[in-house]
Amino acid sequence: MLVCLGQKELPSEDTPKRYAQLYFDCVDMDPKKRPDIISVLNSLESLIADYGQTIETIGQSCIIYARINKNQSPDVINLDQVRQMLNDEGTLNFDYFLSNENELIFREHEINTYLESILLKFTNENFYYFQVADVWMQLIKMSEHGFIFDNGHIKNAPRQAFEIIMDKIESKIFHKLCEQKKKVCRHELDVLCNRNLVSYGDISTIMPWLSIFLETTSPMQKLEYKKDEVIILIEKLEKAEVFISRENMNVTEDFKEQVKNALSCDNNDDKIEKLREITKEYGSFYARHIIFGGAIIEETITNNSSFVKPKVIGGDLNDDYSSKALEELLKDFKKWKIIGYDDVHLIFDILDGDLRREILNVLGYRILKANIKDISCDFSKKPYVYSLAEEFEKLSGKVLNIHDCHIFASIMNKQATDDAFSLRVEYIDNNPYIVVHLITSQSSQHKKRKIYPKIGWIIIGQPNYFDFDLAEYPVVLRSGKFPVSKLNNQYRAEFEFLKCDNTCLLSTCVFEASKLDEVSKTSIVVGTHISSNCSACLFVYDLKKNMIVDDDSLLQRLKLFICTIDMHNAAKKYNAGQIDIGKQMCETQPNAFNFPENKNRNEPVLVNLFSESCQNHGFLNVISDKVIYGGFNTKTLSSGKISYFFVPKKSNEA
Known part of the structure; x- marks a missing residue:
């Protein structure tokens, strides 16, 4: 029925004419023309007989009460x-017939099952009554939600971010699929996932993003080892599953409007806070593969003998936690619940186009690749040139824009040495290369021998998806590429990031549009240091001529990569921080500065100089547990700070 101007309901267009006419007769404006009750009942009886089967539904229930004429005996x-x-x-569209216990009768059993066995108790002289079920309506409704972690457990988000196009999903009903597992959990992520039946591999890929919305200080908080092992016994009875793709989902307008409002905030912190509030309403993540049924989950802690009552998903077993009791409980399909979250993604993954890109911009850059490269070179003849083109090729198609990826690198050595090296990035035919020069040495003999330093490097960029499978390093960064200008005979780059006092800030000098034969012969080096909260000084130096270079043609090709890691969040977990040059000087070696702690050097270590003086032209190298400075016009450093970043292990190695 349709409401017309809020006054009178009108029959829908597909209502049979005789039904519609009876309705109009009953609501005639003149009460005297309305038929009496006996006449109406007789007319309805006649209509029912003529139109055959009648379907009765109650609200949005997945159970449909149906009836057919008594033309044959129900036992035949x-x-x-x-x-x-x-x-x-x-x-009528339905999936399965139901027994009187709400148990599904599978299609292959219908030919051997007679109507008599499913008839409802109430009778009518003209009709047989029975139940059928739209099972997928119930299961899809459970799937059309994002999910929230609440005190270590998962619950449905209160508001709906998307709708599923039902006729396009892949689904399957199981007769009976039992699974028993014993999980020994040694850290929080193990417990979180196994307790809630979430695929561990899937959620670990989005954990760095998820940590932002869970308000944890770092994603590694969930990877900390527990003092006592937690043993989780899981017994599942799987009854159905659905597979959902992004193409088969419609994003709700309400969700899109909430995201747009969040992205309209003035600064990045406010945007993240608003996005975090959205996840509390619409969910932090959703699953593209969902399993339904029931489960018994028993959780015990080693060295703790206290009894914890098992958790039952699907209903009440009355303290009978046997497989048979669970199977009996789940005969009623209305008791099926979600018992498996697989192929999980951040809730913002459902968005397309500009909104998706804007959120990725807000969330920052990720470490996509990291490595340490051993090099061997006779630096008296040429610089060392190391190509990253192959690494970039592997990332192609998996990041928003391969040309927006940034490179940061440092020279590393395990053994103490007096050698110091410069390092920069050159782009040759749009392919990136790291170029290393030997800049200082105690004697000319050192320059003639082969030297074996290491290059520690990272590539950072924006992943194409929130669950980017190469985003294994659990840290989020802010990064940008900035032009260089000339001011008062000095090269400078202006940028806007967090204040240097609160931030580990890294930089790399970049030459664009270079030629490989020129790079392998050049004696030109370029370096930088941060001179203020929003500015960096750069210099170009000719090693052969031993002089500063002032060349506008080089200036046009010169750029600066800058990235930051917030120390308040990263210092403890990621080992990012700053060395106070005046307080951390090495007593036995000039221009050497001690790290606060002696750290493992199996991962890249990146360093950068903060100095208010724009006259400090030199380079920092990592040597064992120290940072050394090799300068051109400044023999010693006595003030300033050195930012450092120990690249964290991959999350799957932590």
Whole structure:
């Protein structure tokens, strides 16, 4: 029925004419023209008989009460024949017939199951009454939600971010699929996932993003080892599953409007806070593969003998935690619940186009690749040139823009040495190379021998998806590429990031549009240091001529990569921080500065100089547990700070 101007309901267009006419007669404006109750009942009885099967639904229930005419005895009509009758009528779509215990009767069993066995108790002289079920309506409704972690458990988000196009999903009903597992959990992420039946591999890929919305100080908080092991016994009875793709989902307008409002905030911190509030309403993540049924989950802690009552998903087992009791409980399909979250993604992954890109911009850059490269070179003849083109090729198609990836690197050595090296990035035919020069040495003999330093490097960029499978390093960065200008005969780059006092800030000098043959012969080096909260000084130096270079043609090709890691969040977990040059000087070696702690050098270590003086032209190298400075016009450093970043291990190695 349709409401017309809020006054009178009108029959929908597909209402049979005789039904519609009876309705209009009953609501005639003149009460004297309305038929009496006996006449109406007789007319309805006649209409029911003429139009055959009648379907009765209550609200949005997945159970449909159906009836057919009593033309044959119910003990001779099988359910396959009943289905054919209903299909011929064309007024009912359903999945399964139901027994009186709400147990599904599978299609292959219909031919051997007779109508008599599913008849409802109430009778009518003209009709047989029974139940059928739109099972997928119930299961899809459970799937059309994002999910929230609440005190270590998962619950549905209160508001809906998307709708599923039901006729396009892949689904399957199981007769019976039992699974028993014993999980020994040694850290929080193990417990979180196994307790909630979430695929561990899937959620670990989005954990760095998820940590932002869970308000944890770092994603590694969930990877900390527990003092006592937690043993989780899981017994599952799987009854159905659905597979959902992004193409088969419609994002709700309400969700999109909330995201747009969040992204309209003035600064990045406010945007993240608003996005975090959205996840509390719409969910932090959703799953593209969902398993339904029931489960018994028993959780015990080693060295703790206290009994914890098992958790039952699917209903009440009355303290009978046996497989048989669970199987009996789940005969009623209405008791099926979600018992498996697989192929999980951040809730913002459902967005397309500009909104998706804007959120990725807000969330920052990720470490996509990191490595340490051993090098061997006779630096008296040429610089060392190391190509990263192959690494970039592997990332192609997996990041928003391969040309927006940034490179940061440092020279590393395990053994003490007096050698110091410069390092920069050159782009040759749009392919990146790291170029290393030997800049200082105690004697000319050192320059003639082969030297074996290491290059520690990282590539950072924006992943194409929130669950980017190469985003294994659990840290989020801010990064940008900035032009260089000339001011008062000095090269400078201006940028806007967090204040240097609160931030580990890294930089790399970049030459664009270079030629390989020129790079392998050049004696030009370029370096930088941060001179203020929003500015960096750069210099270009000719090693052969031993002089500063002032060349506008080089200036046009010169750029600066800058990235930051917030120390308040990263210092403890990621080992990012700053060395106070005046307080951390090495007593036995000039221009050497001690790290606060002696750290393992199996991962890249990146360093950068903060100095208010724009006259400090030199380079920092990492040597064992120290940072050394090799300068051109400044023999010693006495003030300033050195930012450092120990690149964290991959999350799957932590």
